Amino acid sequence: DAMVIQNPRYQVTQFGKPVTLSCSQTLNxxxxxxxxxxxxxxxxxxxxxxxxxxxxxxDTPDNFQSRRPNTSFCFLDIRSPGLGDAAMYLCATSRKxxxxxxxxxxxxxxxxxx
Amino acid sequence: xxxxxxxxxEMSVQEAETVTLSCTYDTSENNYYLFWYKQPPxxxxxxxxxxEAYKQQNATENRFSVNFQKAAKxxxxxxxxxxxxxxxxxxxxxxxxxxxxxNLIFGKGTKLSVKP
Numbered sequence: 001d002a003m004v005i006q007n008p009r010y011q012v013t014q015f016g017k018p019v020t021l022s023c024s025q026t027l028n029x030x031x032x033x034x035x036x037x038x039x040x041x042x043x044x045x046x047x048x049x050x051x052x053x054x055x056x057x058x059d060t061p062d063n064f065q066s067r068r069p070n071t072s073f074c075f076l077d078i079r080s081p082g083l084g085d086a087a088m089y090l091c092a093t094s095r096k097x098x099x100x101x102x103x104x105x106x107x108x109x110x111x112x113x114x
Numbered sequence: 115x116x117x118x119x120x121x122x123x124e125m126s127v128q129e130a131e132t133v134t135l136s137c138t139y140d141t142s143e144n145n146y147y148l149f150w151y152k153q154p155p156x157x158x159x160x161x162x163x164x165x166e167a168y169k170q171q172n173a174t175e176n177r178f179s180v181n182f183q184k185a186a187k188x189x190x191x192x193x194x195x196x197x198x199x200x201x202x203x204x205x206x207x208x209x210x211x212x213x214x215x216x217n218l219i220f221g222k223g224t225k226l227s228v229k230p
Contacts, residue, residue: 004158031214042118042205042220043159050214090159094216102149103216105159 003027006091006106013081013113021076021109023091032074033103034066035090043090049074050096081113116141116208120221127196128229134181135191135224137206144168145211148182149218150191154202162204165189167211196228 004025013019023032031050035043047056049068063085065077078085088110092103117140127133139148150162165173165182172180177194193200203225207218 031216033214033216040222042222043218044220045217048214048217092159092216094214096214100215102161102164103218104161105151107156107158 004091004093004104004106006089006109008109009107011109011111013078013111015082015113016080019078019081019111021078021089021091021111023074023076023106024072025093025104026072027093027095027104028071029093029095029101029104030071031094031096032068033092033094034064034074034076035092037088037090037108039087046076078111081111083113086111086113116143116146116210116219118206118208118219118221120206120224122224123222124225124227126227126229127193129196129198131196132192132194133196133226135193135204135206135226137189137191137221139187139189139206139208141187141208143210147209147211147215148180148189149207149209150178150180150189151205151207151220152200152202153205153223154199159205163191193226198228198230200226201228202226 033048034046037043046060067075088108090108091106094103095101146167148165153159181190203223205223206221
């Protein structure tokens, strides 16, 4: 089945140690998103890629970076994780333009910072 | 800036009964999308229903329907004949028209429990 896959499902990292979360999709959507969802809070958009164009939200900390090497993959890099970065990170995709679609989400990666 | 408010942190309903989840939003735009997403425990978020603001007719998907009141900026979700599998977190979300539909502003969610 076509889907959005996030790896790993659970990630534990040390305070200050860089960590990368990955997302892949088989939907061939041209937009990929990263959301941060802290406990009991609404998901918050960090940034998205429209094809190769990177779009950062104004209040996304510089500590968060993203890469999209090709249509199928997108990575979230946290350069120096702090305790406040512990959260569920959701990847999503959609098609923009002709035959636009709603967002399709992955299962998320739960990040713990120790 | 757009905001989405869900005033019911938790709700419960008996199996087979009907429940309505509330959502209000604020925007100065005339055209936009509104969504209800469902997030079951430990599973991915999935779309329940979508409403396009320029359509006056309320969207319906099987047991799920919305009451879209554009002037009041209200967008409630009605679940009929509730099933145990409807137990989940429900998020109301807003997206600008003409942008990417996945560029979403979410409410804080309503945790729905369906009891047997």
